Amino acid sequence: MNEHIASAKRTIKSEYETIRNLLQVIDESFREACELILDTKGRVLLIGMGKSGHIARKISATLSSTGTPSFFLHPAEATHGDLGAITQNDLAIIISNSGATSEIISILPALKKLNIKIISMTAIEGSELTKYASVNLRIPSDKEACPLNLAPTNSTTASLVLGDALAVALLEARNFKEKDFAKSHPTGTLGRKLTLSVNEVMSIEDEIPRVLVDQSIGDAIVEMNRKGLGMTLIVSLKNELLGIFTDGDLRRSIDSGLDLKKTKIDIAMSKTPKTIPRNTLAMDALEIMNISKITSLVVSENDEICGVVHLHDILRNGLTT
Structure with a gap:
């Protein structure tokens, strides 16, 4: 030895x-x-x-x-x-x-x-x-x-x-308890894991990509490119959440041979987007994304759209699973 x-x-x-x-x-x-x-x-x-x-x-x-x-x-x-x-x-x-x-x-x-x-x-x-x-x-x-x-x-x-x-x-x-520990670690990774909520990191108002339900897949692609979140919400005229269209949905649309300019977005969208309340911890949101194998979540309260949190919004704050 x-x-x-x-x-x-x-x-x-x-x-x-x-x-x-x-x-x-x-x-x-x-x-x-x-x-x-x-x-x-x-x-x-x-x-x-x-x-x-x-x-x-x-x-x-x-x-x-x-x-x-x-x-x-x-x-x-x-x-x-x-x-x-x-x-x-x-x-x-x-x-x-x-x-x-x-x-x-x-x-x-x-x-x-x-x-x-x-x-x-x-x-x-x-x-x-x-x-x-x-x-x-x-x-x-x-x-x-x-x-x-x-x-x-x-x-x-x-x-x-x-x-x-x-x-x-x-x-x-x-x-x-954990909440007590977080008080003395407000800016460290440990503190952020215990205190950072999606409300603090989500995209809001005009930052949220969204298209009306009667618009085309092509319109959705334009909106996705403008907002840069790899997805867009599908809403009614009253801003009610009806669905979500992601990069994955776009690839499936192309594979299916859909006419992107003529096909309405409601044909290709996912009708059951995952939503979370705004006080959800960012770490919990990250876990939901990992389990569901998705990169974004809709933040809503009382059936109203508050924002969208993307995987990168959380990772930028130094949080990982």
């Missing part, structure tokens, strides 16, 4: 074993930590130094996006003014594998003066950090995957997984 592959497998196996060990040390302290956070009226501060700081940033971001307001506080910057960002309603989660990181220890007295409750995340019970903590979430005290046992690997992986476990437990406790 190639030495690089062997090294990768050793590292993954080592970190996998640490995660298994983490399962064994989850106890009542985890429940206590969750209850402390749920009872917090302010925000949850995540504090860590070095690699633990990077993990703390990620946990903070996950908490914020899943219903628990949070921000990262750099311990070295904290003693140079950033402590002013903390209020007495806040709570701190502090990550330090050793529980003795000097930059961490230096801010503990200040946090105590502010009456900030602390949840520690460390491998060393009885460390200086745990003495200040209301609850300690234990990290397995395994060796690092690094052959020198120096570069944080297993310990940071365990911290990250423990942070994810906290975030998921909290979002479940808060009954956090």
Whole structure:
């Protein structure tokens, strides 16, 4: 086996074993930590130094996006003014594998003066950090995957997984739903999938291709070319929806040998166009198109034509199935 592959497998196996060990040390302290956070009226501060700081940033971001307001506080910057960002309603989660990181220890007295409750995340019970903590979430005290046992690997992986476990437990406790998640992701793909409706992307008014039922296939082709949606609606004089004529219908008309200039459109149109209400999510519309193998849907309310949504209107917004 190639030495690089062997090294990768050793590292993954080592970190996998640490995660298994983490399962064994989850106890009542985890429940206590969750209850402390749920009872917090302010925000949850995540504090860590070095690699633990990077993990703390990620946990903070996950908490914020899943219903628990949070921000990262750099311990070295904290003693140079950033402590002013903390209020007495806040709570701190502090990550330090050793529980003795000097930059961490230096801010503990200040946090105590502010009456900030602390949840520690460390491998060393009885460390200086745990003495200040209301609850300690234990990290397995395994060796690092690094052959020198120096570069944080297993310990940071365990911290990250423990942070994810906290975030998921909290979002479940808060009954956090997709619509809540979308509020903190309004412009990302995830947010658009959960919030973007066809009403926001559909063609409306003069953008909608339409011809009267007594016009010819040739007239429909002209309208399709003008509007560029690969289809046209067939309507009555009262703008009632009677059918739809698509590129596929045009090909079938040609194959059937119909006289495109003389044949009325009602001979070639599909009489049962698929319609959806305007508040339909774009993702749901996309799924309907994929299942039905079509590229457009008519948007209607109370039997009135509101618009047409085309496959490309949805794809342009970054949505895919």
